[in-house]
Amino acid sequence: MDMRPEESQQTYLELLQKRLDVQAVLMLPNFPLRDGIFYLIVASQPESDNSIRRIFFQNQWIVEQWISVWQLEKSVAYGLDEKLAHIVAKAEILVDKDGYMRQMRQRLLRLTDSLQKKLICKEYSRLVYFFHEAKEWLQQGSTLDAYHAFVQALHAWARLTVYEMGEYPQPALWSQVKQLDSSVYKLYEELSMNAETLEKRIELLVLAIEFAVTSRMKESVRFLIELMETKEGPWRLQELMNHPAVQAADIEIPSLIEKMVQRSFLQEVVCPGTDEGALEACFILLG
Numbered sequence: 001m002d003m004r005p006e007e008s009q010q011t012y013l014e015l016l017q018k019r020l021d022v023q024a025v026l027m028l029p030n031f032p033l034r035d036g037i038f039y040l041i042v043a044s045q046p047e048s049d050n051s052i053r054r055i056f057f058q059n060q061w062i063v064e065q066w067i068s069v070w071q072l073e074k075s076v077a078y079g080l081d082e083k084l085a086h087i088v089a090k091a092e093i094l095v096d097k098d099g100y101m102r103q104m105r106q107r108l109l110r111l112t113d114s115l116q117k118k119l120i121c122k123e124y125s126r127l128v129y130f131f132h133e134a135k136e137w138l139q140q141g142s143t144l145d146a147y148h149a150f151v152q153a154l155h156a157w158a159r160l161t162v163y164e165m166g167e168y169p170q171p172a173l174w175s176q177v178k179q180l181d182s183s184v185y186k187l188y189e190e191l192s193m194n195a196e197t198l199e200k201r202i203e204l205l206v207l208a209i210e211f212a213v214t215s216r217m218k219e220s221v222r223f224l225i226e227l228m229e230t231k232e233g234p235w236r237l238q239e240l241m242n243h244p245a246v247q248a249a250d251i252e253i254p255s256l257i258e259k260m261v262q263r264s265f266l267q268e269v270v271c272p273g274t275d276e277g278a279l280e281a282c283f284i285l286l287g
Contacts, residue, residue, distance in 0.1 A: 008058040009037065012193050017095050023043050023069055026091035034062035039094075040087050044069050061230040076107050078248050079119050079245055085109070085168040111166050117162045118249040124220035125252035128157035128249035128259050131209050134202075147191075150205055154188050157212060160220070175265060217263055222248070224256065225265070225285065234282035248252075257283060 016022050024042040029254045031127040036054075041064055067084075080088065088108050093101050112117075134149035152190045158177045161184050170176045178185040187208055194201050227245055228235055240246060241253045259265045273280035 008060050010047050012057055012062065013094055013272075016041065018217065022095070023097050024093060024104075025091050025095035025171055026087070026101065027089045036063060038063045039065070039093055040188060041066045042069060042072065042104075043067070048213070050156075064133065065117055072104055072108065074102075075249075077115065079115055080108060080168060082169045082171055082173070086171050086276075109168070111163070115168065116163060117226075120160060120220050121223035121256075122249050122251050123156045123160035123163060127153055127160060127209070127255040128158060128213055129252040129255040130215060134257050135206070138206075143202070146202060147198060150191060150202060150209075154184070154205075158188070160216075161197065164182055198226060205215075213259065214263070217259070217265070221256065222266065224251065227284075234269055234284045236271070236280060236282050240283075 013025060016025050021043045022041060026042075028038040028040065028042040039062065041065055051064075053064045053066075055062050055064065065087075075084070075146045083205065085108075093105075096102055130149045132151035134146045134153060135150055137143075137146035155173070158173055159169045161177055162173075165180050167176075167180075174185060174188060177188075187205060191205055192202050200209055224240075224246075227243065228240075237254065237257060240257070243286060248251060257266065261268050261283070263267055264286055267286050269282050269284055270279050271282040272278075
């Protein structure tokens with residue numbers, strides 16, 4: 001006799017609960033999988049990270065996504081990606097040894113001031129990077145490549161807007177942004193669906209992004225400024241790029257530094273290079 005879905009689920013959860021490496025199991029309702037269930041499984045083993053399996057268990061399809069306790073702890077400091085943030089926020093906790101996941105969910109979904117600064121700086125740097133790339137494509141006459149870069153820039157601006165509001169981006173990003181900042185949503189709508197020629201749509205977008213990059217810089221680069229203040233004297237570009245905090249935050253340093261020099265937040269100076277007799281460009285904070 002076939003087992004009922006709820007009985008199958010209970011058996012599956014009991015098997016997971018017996019495993020010493022499994023700390024918690026979450027189920028995401030309304031997962032877009034036909035006749036199946038999605039589970040996020042939190043394990044103590046680091047090798048479990050990002051492992052995804054689709055299995056057939058007692059006449060039911062199951063998708064398992066495994067994540068380690070270590071990765072969750074790291075995400076408290078450096079933030080969740082959009083999909084994982086959605087899962088953590090919406091999923092039902094079915095197994096929770098020692099109440100770990102309930103406490104962790106509160107920590108993961110709380111956007112602390114330090115984390116907010118990191119995420120804002122990351123998305124701002126991506127906005128600057130893709131905007132610079134888009135303008136280069138325009139100068140070369142590659143309109144479609146410029147269009148793609150502008151779309152990327154607008155996505156970075158959208159996530160930046162969400163983080164500024166103290167929220168995590170959701171998978172339906174533009175629906176979220178429409179509620180938070182209709183002006184950013186309108187730009188994306190104009191670029192995507194306006195009846196004007198592509199060249200005209202891009203021309204209008206250049207002015208809007210240029211203004212956003214200029215007006216948002218002071219608040220958006222606070223994370224990098226505070227990092228550079230921890231050391232006296234100039235910073236080498238590679239030194240900044242290799243800093244653990246910068247690498248973990250995934251910040252586009254070269255394009256951001258260039259823009260900060262242009263806006264007189266930083267001054268470029270010459271300092272001795274790592275090779276004998278060579279000189280190297282370095283950067284110091286102004287003001």
